[in-house]
Amino acid sequence: MTIELDQKEAEAFAKYLESRKVLIADPSTSSRSGLFAVFRDLGARSNLTLLVNTFSQAQATIVSDKPHIVVAEYDLGKRCGLELLQSQREQRPEETKECLFVVVTSNTSQTAVARSAEEDIDAYIIKPFTPEVVRRTLMRAALEKIKPRDYVLAIDAGKAAMGEAKLDEAEGHFNRAMPLDPSPSLACYYLGQVKALRDIINEAQGSYQKGLSYNRIHYKCMVGLYDLLMKQQEHTQAYEIVRRLSQYFPANPKRLAEVLRLAIVTGKFEDIERYYTIFTNIDDRDETLIRYVCAALVVCGKYYLSTKVGNNRAIELFRKASVTAQGRTKVLKEIVLALLDYHLIKEADSFLSKFPPESFNSDEFLLLRFLVYNHAGKASIIIDQGRALLSRGVVDDRLYAVMIQRSAEADLVVAAEELVYEGSEKFPEKRGIFEEVLNKARKG
Amino acid sequence: MGAPNDDLVNPRDFISIKLAIEFQNLTANSHPLHDDVVSLSEIRDRVLVFELPETSCKLDHNVMIKLGRRDSNANAQTPVLFQSTGKIARVKELKDAKIRVVVTLIQFDDVSWVSFMQLFARRQEEITEFLRQVKP
Numbered sequence: 001m002t003i004e005l006d007q008k009e010a011e012a013f014a015k016y017l018e019s020r021k022v023l024i025a026d027p028s029t030s031s032r033s034g035l036f037a038v039f040r041d042l043g044a045r046s047n048l049t050l051l052v053n054t055f056s057q058a059q060a061t062i063v064s065d066k067p068h069i070v071v072a073e074y075d076l077g078k079r080c081g082l083e084l085l086q087s088q089r090e091q092r093p094e095e096t097k098e099c100l101f102v103v104v105t106s107n108t109s110q111t112a113v114a115r116s117a118e119e120d121i122d123a124y125i126i127k128p129f130t131p132e133v134v135r136r137t138l139m140r141a142a143l144e145k146i147k148p149r150d151y152v153l154a155i156d157a158g159k160a161a162m163g164e165a166k167l168d169e170a171e172g173h174f175n176r177a178m179p180l181d182p183s184p185s186l187a188c189y190y191l192g193q194v195k196a197l198r199d200i201i202n203e204a205q206g207s208y209q210k211g212l213s214y215n216r217i218h219y220k221c222m223v224g225l226y227d228l229l230m231k232q233q234e235h236t237q238a239y240e241i242v243r244r245l246s247q248y249f250p251a252n253p254k255r256l257a258e259v260l261r262l263a264i265v266t267g268k269f270e271d272i273e274r275y276y277t278i279f280t281n282i283d284d285r286d287e288t289l290i291r292y293v294c295a296a297l298v299v300c301g302k303y304y305l306s307t308k309v310g311n312n313r314a315i316e317l318f319r320k321a322s323v324t325a326q327g328r329t330k331v332l333k334e335i336v337l338a339l340l341d342y343h344l345i346k347e348a349d350s351f352l353s354k355f356p357p358e359s360f361n362s363d364e365f366l367l368l369r370f371l372v373y374n375h376a377g378k379a380s381i382i383i384d385q386g387r388a389l390l391s392r393g394v395v396d397d398r399l400y401a402v403m404i405q406r407s408a409e410a411d412l413v414v415a416a417e418e419l420v421y422e423g424s425e426k427f428p429e430k431r432g433i434f435e436e437v438l439n440k441a442r443k444g
Numbered sequence: 445m446g447a448p449n450d451d452l453v454n455p456r457d458f459i460s461i462k463l464a465i466e467f468q469n470l471t472a473n474s475h476p477l478h479d480d481v482v483s484l485s486e487i488r489d490r491v492l493v494f495e496l497p498e499t500s501c502k503l504d505h506n507v508m509i510k511l512g513r514r515d516s517n518a519n520a521q522t523p524v525l526f527q528s529t530g531k532i533a534r535v536k537e538l539k540d541a542k543i544r545v546v547v548t549l550i551q552f553d554d555v556s557w558v559s560f561m562q563l564f565a566r567r568q569e570e571i572t573e574f575l576r577q578v579k580p
Contacts, residue, residue: 034544
């Protein structure tokens with residue numbers, strides 16, 4: 001901590017705290033107690049300091065008591081304490097400049113820190129904490145809001161003007177902010193926003209890049225530049241930016257999905273395989289990360305199937321996805337369907353066998369088994385199985401297509417026509433396909 | 445801070461500092477308690493604050509504390525970073541059959557105390573600096 005806090009600032013902070021409601025949300029009673037003591041020593045009033053130990057209690061308290069300061073553990077039961085930030089902002093939309101959101105947590109990982117930074121929290125304090133660190137961090141965060149610098153004031157004025165669509169005025173404020181900070185990346189970001197609103201794309205891009213030249217990890221400038229490049233469909237450049245973003249702000253589910261999608265769009269399939277290798281070395285795998293890595297492997301595998309890069313390579317990726325998925329049936333379903341699309345029946349059957357036993361009676365599994373057996377089993381058995389699925393209430397266009405084809409081939413013309421009618425009612429956009437299947441089967 | 449290397453997913457970004465704790469009541473001569481039931485919530489000047497099961501200790505009991513950093517590899521030996529004898533200076537009853545105890549440290553190595561404090565202080569500084577850089 002570099003800021004020396006003089007007595008005057010401490011008094012200003014105590015005055016700020018005096019009338020503020022504080023909510024401390026932490027499952028650890030000891031931590032709550034310790035934080036309560038620090039806040040009391042700093043000047044918070046005991047009767048305005050609320051202590052809760054669960055996410056739901058915290059959320060309810062934010063709605064009922066509208067605390068100005070929320071101190072939350074990152075890992076709040078099964079929920080993330082960060083999710084409370086939005087609730088706090090909703091309850092005090094006009095007073096965000098007077099409110100504080102502080103994470104106090106045992107989670108010291110960069111993924112948690114970066115996710116918190118993206119949400120624009122005011123401070124992040126790790127446990128076990130020292131009362132002095134809590135004191136100094138809180139005071140610094142609060143003073144930035146109570147006594148904003150001229151730079152911040154100029155940007156706030158520009159943002160307000162931008163909100164009222166007064167772009168000239170906004171630009172003036174942002175330009176005025178530029179010399180007020182040695183690293184005015186935020187001013188550059190907002191200048192970029194003004195240019196983008198005026199549709200001067202090159203200048204907007206230049207502003208974001210200038211912001212990044214002051215601070216290469218400036219989150220808003222990177223996001224601004226990325227959005228702009230995506231809008232222009234500059235996928236290769238966008239991919240590079242989003243990769244950089246992901247290095248500093250890892251494990252943002254939405255962004256990971258974007259990175260993996262862009263890796264596919266830009267044909268960087270080797271990157272996906274490389275990400276997978278790194279992913280396998282992560283001990284603490286986040287559920288969302290698993291989902292996206294699996295999805296990327298499946299999409300990449302599908303691409304390999306479509307381009308005939310080699311079925312073996314695709315199947316190897318599917319194998320990795322199924323191992324990573326650890327029985328997640330959605331991933332296995334995608335793999336089986338992709339293999340069926342390319343008539344790799346034996347391989348589809350092999351992935352079908354990876355479904356967990358508890359899913360064997362599910363509609364999803366029975367439908368997939370039906371679709372696989374359709375390529376190998378006897379027509380009469382297929383029809384029986386299909387009827388069983390329909391009577392179970394399974395609604396799927398592929399099921400109708402197979403049943404129409406099989407019924408027509410078995411000269412069950414009326415049944416086939418009824419299936420076309422029924423299927424078309426449920427999937428009107430597939431009517432043409434169903435009729436084509438019927439006609440082909442009749443001719444065959 | 446996440447290392448600015450060329451990899452999208454950096455395994456180190458997912459690692460959180462996890463403490464291995466051994467807390468033994470020397471007065472009661474009881475078996476040591478570990479971090480599955482003990483947590484360290486505060487560090488002060490020559491003082492540690494723990495959350496413990498309520499029957500673990502009483503005021504003025506003497507204790508032995510050993511702290512280490514748990515490796516992500518569960519089978520790996522956890523080297524002791526800091527150890528100290530201490531006296532229970534304060535006990536506060538909490539909910540759920542737990543107590544909050546303030547332990548005054550008595551006999552320990554100053555160098556290892558500083559290095560233990562720095563384990564968290566350094567990470568706190570990194571985090572504060574990261575937030576400062578990404579926000580302005």
